[in-house]
Amino acid sequence: MLAIINARLHPVSSSPVRGALLLDGGSIREIGDIRVPGDVPVIDARDRIVTPGIIEAHCHAGLSEEGIGWEGNDGNERSDPMTPHVRAIDGANPEDKAFGFFREAGITSSQLTPGSANIIGGEQLVAKSKETLFIDEMVVLRPSGMKAALGENPKRVYGPKKSPATRMGNAAVMRKWLSKALAYSKKKESGSDPDFDMILEALLPVVHGDIPLRIHCHRADDILTAIRLAEEFSLDFSLEHVTQGHLLADTLAEKAIPCAAGPSMVHEAKVEMRGNGFEGVATMHRAGVRICLTNDHPVVHGRNLPAAAGMLQAAGLSSDDALGTITLAAARHMGLGDRLGSLEVGKDADVVIWSGDPLDARSFADVTIIDGEVVHRRGDDA
Amino acid sequence: MLAIRNALIHTGTGETISGGSILMRDGRILDVGGGLDIPSEADILDAAGAYLTPGLVEAHGHVGLADEGVGWEGDDVNERVDPVTPHVSALDGINPRDRGFEDFLAGGITSVQIKPGSANVLGGSTVAAKTGMQATADRMIINPNTGMKAALGENPKRAHGAEHNRAPYTRMGSAAIMRDWLFRAREYLKKREQKDPKVGYDAKLEALLPVVRGEVPLRIHCHRADDMLTAIRIAEELDVLYTLEHATAGFKIAGYLAARGVRCAVGPSMSREAKVELEGVGFETAAAFEKHGVPYCLTTDHPVVRAMYLHMIAGKASAAGVGDEGALASVTLRAAEHVGIADRVGSLETGKDADMVIWNGDPLDGRSTPRAVIIDGEIVHRGR
Amino acid sequence: MRAYRGARFYPVDSAPIDEGVMLVEDGKIVGIGRDIEVPANAEVIDLAGKVVIPGLVDAHSHVGMWGDGEGDASRDGNERPGPITAEVDAIDSVNPHHVSFQSCREGGVTSVMIHPGSGNAVGGLCFAAKTRGEVVDDMVLKAPTGLKGALGENPKRGGEGKDSPKTRMGTAALIRDFFARAEEYGRKKERGKDPDPDLALENGLRVLRGEIPFRVHAHRSDDIATAVRLCEELGIAFNVEHCTDGYMIAPFLAEKNVVAHVGPGLSSRGKVEVANRDERNAALLAEAGVKVCLVTDHPFLDVRYFMAYGGVAQKHGLSFSDTLRALTLSPAESIGVEDRVGSLAPGKDADFLVLAGEPFSYKSPVLSTYIEGVEVYSRIDRRGG
Amino acid sequence: MLAIVNAEIVPVVGDPISGGTILVDGGKIVAMGKDPEVPSDARIIDATGRTVTPGIVEAHAHVGISEQGLGSEGSDHNETTDPVTPHMRAIDGINPRDDAFREFREAGITTALVPPGSANLVGGTALVLKCAGEIVDDMVILDPAGMKAALGENPKGAYGKRQNKAPATRMGSAALLREALFAAKEYADKRESAEGGDGDPPSYNAKHEAMIPVIRGEMPLRIHCHRADDIVTAVRISEEFELDYTLEHVTEGQYVVDLLAEHEVRCAVGPTLQHGSKVENRERDFRAPLALAEAGVPMCFTTDHPVIAGQFLPLTAGIAVSWGMDYDLALRAITLASAEHAGVADRVGSLEVGKDADLVIWSGDPLDYTTFADVTIIDGCVVHERQV
Structure with a gap:
């Protein structure tokens, strides 16, 4: 058990309140104006702000490692545009320094995802930023989705000599394999026992709607192609990046599609990223699109995610809404809204005590707690 | 004539004036202070108590050389066909219509030093420019030759050795190339002065003359401490002016740098350890430099980090131990000194260019944005 | 209501x-008419002295997927130099925010059929769209409208890899083989054998079943003849794209009822297979009784200059009324959307242009473009007032 | 002797003459007016009701050197082995039998400036020729007629991107161009002092030799540039070396129009009808020529044949009028202004006594899409007559 007292609690799911937080067995036991039992170790928040742990909903930590070259680059299995059978868990290195930086920055969970070189790139997972040598100990949810990509990246990696070489090629490759997987599934169901095919096996949970297809798309038309494909196959799906989503905000809102927006801090590095920035994300938010914010770590370092939410605040969101995009909305995006992303009784004890306003880039995470354990302390708290 | 009154003025020289006014005419600052008499003919802008700072100065960026949102056609950063290209000049690659300049204005940056990239050991001439977009780059220029871009460490050996199987393959190779060309330029200078008929025009050596004459500095890209020391070793051996660019591991040798008064442009500190030589990238170096008194400034290396976040970087540096005054100076006056344009920009002083920013909050809070950006006395950007 | x-x-x-x-x-x-009664509640727009024609229909275009100064990143027209990419669908490459749609509206083009490129023997599905909108799926006029095929230089120019065609006969053989496999695939499906899904063959089957035509790129007269031979042999509906040498075999094409999509206009003879290019082509084909549609092949003729192309065709002998028809109703019929666009008649979409004077002259720029009753371009916008 | 009678004469210089007569002898215009006396032995062409203008001049066309309907076999405009090839001469690559010459004559185009292509920073010398003849040397009006240079995407695409050679960037292109100019200057200076008895002459260098007229300002450098910053770089370098120069294409000229006006830079604008084949011509349309014309910058139109077929040059001028350009200016921009751009205005580009007898009898308004050149005359000879 652990208690945090004298806190300005920002639970995200409800209004800010002064009080205490009682953590027990890795989850939140009590919150608010509570009495802390005398034998419980206590951290005095000294009137600092306390929030749920920050969540990076689309990231490549452990797969694109920091400070090393190709040796630590395991994000894209770029041997073939169709690799649903590879799994992030087999490539993610818990020793990547990024996880240490995450703990220091108050990032407690992240969705680890294969890159966007492939039309379907592999299985994703959600991990806690724990210090361990065993990735399995970090896992919260696996698989948390299947990575897919449209737009420039796959056609740049494979074209012009190999398919996909164009946007319509991107769509055709995806359509082809989803069709095959459906046929494979039908055969299995009818008991005709088709030859084992690892790629098609890996696609079964996608075509059955058991896990979401998370589709990388920047340009407005790529977003539309993603929706067209997903609806054609009745998939569970989310959109990742949605750089030009503001051009389609009403459509996205109406269809209630989960969108992970970002990395909005980065410049217009490619043609398809024209118009990148926080104004577009704010527009989507205003239109009622289900968005969370991501830095696409390491494209922008995950540790700058609170600063990015600050930029969203500068673009017009309320501070609570901005904080929500990197906590509860992110948790929901990953399918973990019931466990992560807010300070509520019964949820995971992932908590951060901040030196100041968490969305001010000058603030530090003074204390980071994951599953009720302190994983980082700074300054006076050390 | 334009007057701004009722501002919380940070002059950039360490002075803070609350309820202050500033007067400008013909692009220059006429006067700054509290209780100024504002002539009746002046247009008046009431800042309503908002922060007013000098226009920020980005000492190291590639804006205009790499067009935003365009492919190879708009990429003119690195003349990467040869490790030695001192004869190219950033001026000839700048597209003044690059939307990247809007990023600078959105971040309150009014001056920038634009540099060729770091693929080459000797990369080309750098320029200092205003960021207010004009029809031609020439009209934005403050100084068409502020130095010679050079690079050590991983980049040249990757761009040439690893990718094209030619020198330099190693750090020693890069050092040898740099040394060789500087010696040859010195020799060339001597012979040209003696009008030696055997020595004909050589574009590369010609371009290095301002360096060996001590007129402009070498601006040497280096991240690791050993690369920084190599840079210093070569520059001192050849007795040329120099600055260090990036200086990522500077915290390890801050005392050494302070003793020599080496000018360093630190950054992009908000980036990540994208390569081995970036180990430890962060705000430790800025804090150490502040403590030891190394003359340094902060940079985004735009587009590596978007220029609009320069003031956020200053805020982070402040929190990391630099303090507010040092942080603000490191993106204004110190940056101008680094570039060599402090006689014109970097602080709000009588006679200097009327470049300034009215902010909608504390400029060191990343969430603040410019309410108005003024270059040469004209409002060139308005924000919320 | 508006009058x-x-x-x-x-x-x-x-x-x-x-x-x-x-x-x-x-x-x-x-x-529409001379003595139509204007209802009292109608908003009246006075167009005295102006000329109104239907919105132009471009039956062969790559708007939204190719060109217009976007460089490599937006080159989405040709799916790899493989011979058969029947599985791709042009709709998946089209960006409604691409500047070329604005160009369409400026040029008075209100409907387009968008094709995949001609790099492959079988290139993918075409579709037709209106030229305004944010969501391509909402802009669709009809989809699909055909399967793209190509003969001549383009498919063999990509000649890398072991299976690419190296010759004209190779290309023809690949197309024959493709449709033969599609037919077999269809037979299996009919007999309930449930073959593995194959999107390319599915689209081939659509052609074989007569749901959509095969739209065959062919410049040289022998390539055009090959297109006719192949398609007749396969018993499939088709038309000829470009048809550059068509005038040389015009009676043959008339006899076969071939629809010719002639264009792009204003171009030079940039490759060997267009060496016989002649501006009189459209006129001579029409004279022989071939149904002619003029096409821009945008970006290869900037769609803004479609009307000028009509002028050039007229100059070289196409009658005024044939020229007008070749830019409107004929392409609408070729696409299969003549019930909605291509002429001004009650019940049709209100897609029309207001011109300053008689069409096909520099003196008659497009003043306004309307799509479904909405003004989507006005000349004042372009000139900045 | 040839007489064109009853014509609506639009001489480009001076007022139109209604029902006028033009007398041609020895390849030159010898008289023009309402009523000059027509010798009885003259061959008479009756142009009743038809418009007569000077022959159209195409100021930048790769006719004969990038042949129509052929592959690489007919492509001789880019020597892509070296980015600096001033010693190439377009005249050595021209095939007078290129069918495009016939199309030019049929479209009323009588004169063309033919430059090398734009793959090289310095591509070689251009020439101006008449569009009729079997032997190129007999067709020449002016050779050399300028040195072709190029900035922007083309050189860095041809070398940096495809061959991993310099130039790979715009600044690399500028540096190489400067280097070529500097080296030529030094070479020229040395040769000059040697001729004056001071020192030895430099050893022969074909490239430097070819650049001497450029560096001395005796021959214009004709610089291909699309994007505004490339235009500015071209001006910057040219002014630096005090060159005579022209700009070719000038696609984004509208953004730097005051600079061009200040330096009175001659600009050949186009191909305006081209599609957006590359990033740097993204903004091609008629804003640039309109802005240049309005600011008084000397400008003419070009098709850059075969990028747009040269026969559509008059049509280009017509579309410019539909965009708002003054009619007379548009006509001038394909006749006299082009001749001035090419440096041959003393001989062609307008109908004046003493000038070459290059003229066209039109079936209607020469700028309209549906108008034919009924008769095309070069040097007093009918080189095209439309069969009706």
Whole structure:
């Protein structure tokens, strides 16, 4: 058990309140104006702000490692545009320094995802930023989705000599394999026992709607192609990046599609990223699109995610809404809204005590707690 | 004539004036202070108590050389066909219509030093420019030759050795190339002065003359401490002016740098350890430099980090131990000194260019944005 | 309801109307003629001295997927130099925010058929769209509208890899083989054998079943003849794209009822297979009785200059009324959307252009472009007032 | 002797003459007016009701050197082995039998400036020729007629991107161009002092030799540039070396129009009808020529044949009028202004006594899409007559 007292609690799911937080067995036991039992170790928040742990909903930590070259680059299995059978868990290195930086920055969970070189790139997972040598100990949810990509990246990696070489090629490759997987599934169901095919096996949970297809798309038309494909196959799906989503905000809102927006801090590095920035994300938010914010770590370092939410605040969101995009909305995006992303009784004890306003880039995470354990302390708290 | 009154003025020289006014005419600052008499003919802008700072100065960026949102056609950063290209000049690659300049204005940056990239050991001439977009780059220029871009460490050996199987393959190779060309330029200078008929025009050596004459500095890209020391070793051996660019591991040798008064442009500190030589990238170096008194400034290396976040970087540096005054100076006056344009920009002083920013909050809070950006006395950007 | 009054109207499928009236309601034309009564509640737009023609229809274009200064990143027209990419669909490459749609509206083009490129023997599905909108799926006029095929230089030019065609006969053989496999695939499906899904063969089957035509790129006369031979042999509906040498074998094409999509206009003879290019092509084909549609092949003729291309065709012998038809109703019929666009008639979409004067002259720029009753371009916008 | 009578004469210089007569002898215009006396032995062409203008001049066309309907076999405009090839001469690559010459004559185009292509920073010398003849040397009006240079995407695409050679960037292109100019200057200076008895002459260098007229300002450098910053770089370098120069294409000229006006830079604008084949011509349309014309910058139109077929040059001028350009200016921009751009205005580009007898009898308004050149005359000879 652990208690945090004298806190300005920002639970995200409800209004800010002064009080205490009682953590027990890795989850939140009590919150608010509570009495802390005398034998419980206590951290005095000294009137600092306390929030749920920050969540990076689309990231490549452990797969694109920091400070090393190709040796630590395991994000894209770029041997073939169709690799649903590879799994992030087999490539993610818990020793990547990024996880240490995450703990220091108050990032407690992240969705680890294969890159966007492939039309379907592999299985994703959600991990806690724990210090361990065993990735399995970090896992919260696996698989948390299947990575897919449209737009420039796959056609740049494979074209012009190999398919996909164009946007319509991107769509055709995806359509082809989803069709095959459906046929494979039908055969299995009818008991005709088709030859084992690892790629098609890996696609079964996608075509059955058991896990979401998370589709990388920047340009407005790529977003539309993603929706067209997903609806054609009745998939569970989310959109990742949605750089030009503001051009389609009403459509996205109406269809209630989960969108992970970002990395909005980065410049217009490619043609398809024209118009990148926080104004577009704010527009989507205003239109009622289900968005969370991501830095696409390491494209922008995950540790700058609170600063990015600050930029969203500068673009017009309320501070609570901005904080929500990197906590509860992110948790929901990953399918973990019931466990992560807010300070509520019964949820995971992932908590951060901040030196100041968490969305001010000058603030530090003074204390980071994951599953009720302190994983980082700074300054006076050390 | 334009007057701004009722501002919380940070002059950039360490002075803070609350309820202050500033007067400008013909692009220059006429006067700054509290209780100024504002002539009746002046247009008046009431800042309503908002922060007013000098226009920020980005000492190291590639804006205009790499067009935003365009492919190879708009990429003119690195003349990467040869490790030695001192004869190219950033001026000839700048597209003044690059939307990247809007990023600078959105971040309150009014001056920038634009540099060729770091693929080459000797990369080309750098320029200092205003960021207010004009029809031609020439009209934005403050100084068409502020130095010679050079690079050590991983980049040249990757761009040439690893990718094209030619020198330099190693750090020693890069050092040898740099040394060789500087010696040859010195020799060339001597012979040209003696009008030696055997020595004909050589574009590369010609371009290095301002360096060996001590007129402009070498601006040497280096991240690791050993690369920084190599840079210093070569520059001192050849007795040329120099600055260090990036200086990522500077915290390890801050005392050494302070003793020599080496000018360093630190950054992009908000980036990540994208390569081995970036180990430890962060705000430790800025804090150490502040403590030891190394003359340094902060940079985004735009587009590596978007220029609009320069003031956020200053805020982070402040929190990391630099303090507010040092942080603000490191993106204004110190940056101008680094570039060599402090006689014109970097602080709000009588006679200097009327470049300034009215902010909608504390400029060191990343969430603040410019309410108005003024270059040469004209409002060139308005924000919320 | 709106009443456009006083202009000279060219309905295309009926005689010109001087000082006529056209009534538009809910995006449709509800009346057109000289003596139409204007309802009291109608908003009247005075177009005296102007000329109104239907919105232009471009039956062969790559708008939204190719060109216009976007460089490699937006080159989405040709799916790899493989011979058969029947599985791709042009709709998946089209960006409604691409500047070329604005160009369409400027040039008076209100409907387009968008094709995959001609790099492959079988290139993918075409579709037709209106030229305004944010969501491509909402812009669709008809989809799919054909399967793209190509003969001649382009498919063999990509000649890398072991299976690419190296010769014209190779290309023909690949197409034959493709349709033979599609037919077999269809047979299996009919017999309930449930073959593995194959999107390319599915699209081949659509052609074999007569749901969509095969739209075959062919410049040289022998390539055009090959297209006719192949398609007749396979018993499939088809038309010829470009048809550059068509005038040399015009009676043959007329006899075979071939529809020719002639264009792009204003181009030079940039490769060997267009060496016989002649500006009289459209006129000579029409004279022989071939149905002619002029096409821009945008970006290869900037769609803004489609009307000028019509002028050049007219200059070289295509009659005024044939020229007008070749830019409107004929392409609408070729696409299979003549019930909605291509002429001004009650019940059709209110897609029309207001011109400063008689069409096909520099003196008659497009003043306004309307799609489904909405003004989507006005000349003042372009000139900045 | 040839007489064109009853013509609506639009001489470009001076007022139109209604029902006028033009007398041609020895390849030159010898008289023009309402009523000059027509010798009885003259061959008479009756142009009743038809418009007569000077022959159209195409100021930048790769006719004969990038042949129509052929592959690489007919492509001789880019020597892509070296980015600096001033010693190439377009005249050595021209095939007078290129069918495009016939199309030019049929479209009323009588004169063309033919430059090398734009793959090289310095591509070689251009020439100006008449569009009729079997032997190129007999067709020449002016050779050399300028040195072709190029900035922007083409050189860095041809070398940096495809061959991993310099130039790979715009600044690399500028540096190489400067280097070529500097080296030529030094070479020229040395040779000059040697001729004056001071020192030895430099050893022969074909490239430097070819650049001497450029560096001395005796021959214009004709610089291909699309994007505004490339235009500015071209001006910057040219002014730096005090060159005579022209700009070719000038696609984004509208953004730097005051600079061009200040330096009175001659600009050949186009191909305006081209599609957006590359990033740097993204903004091609008629804003640039309109802005240049309005600011008084000397400008003419070009098709850059075969990028747009040269026969559509008059049509280009017509579309410019539909965009708002003054009619007379548009006509001038394909006749006299082009001749001035090419440096041959003393001989062609307008109908004046003493000038070459290059003229066209049109079936209607020469700028309209549906108008034919009924008769095309070069040097007093009918080189095209339309069969009706």
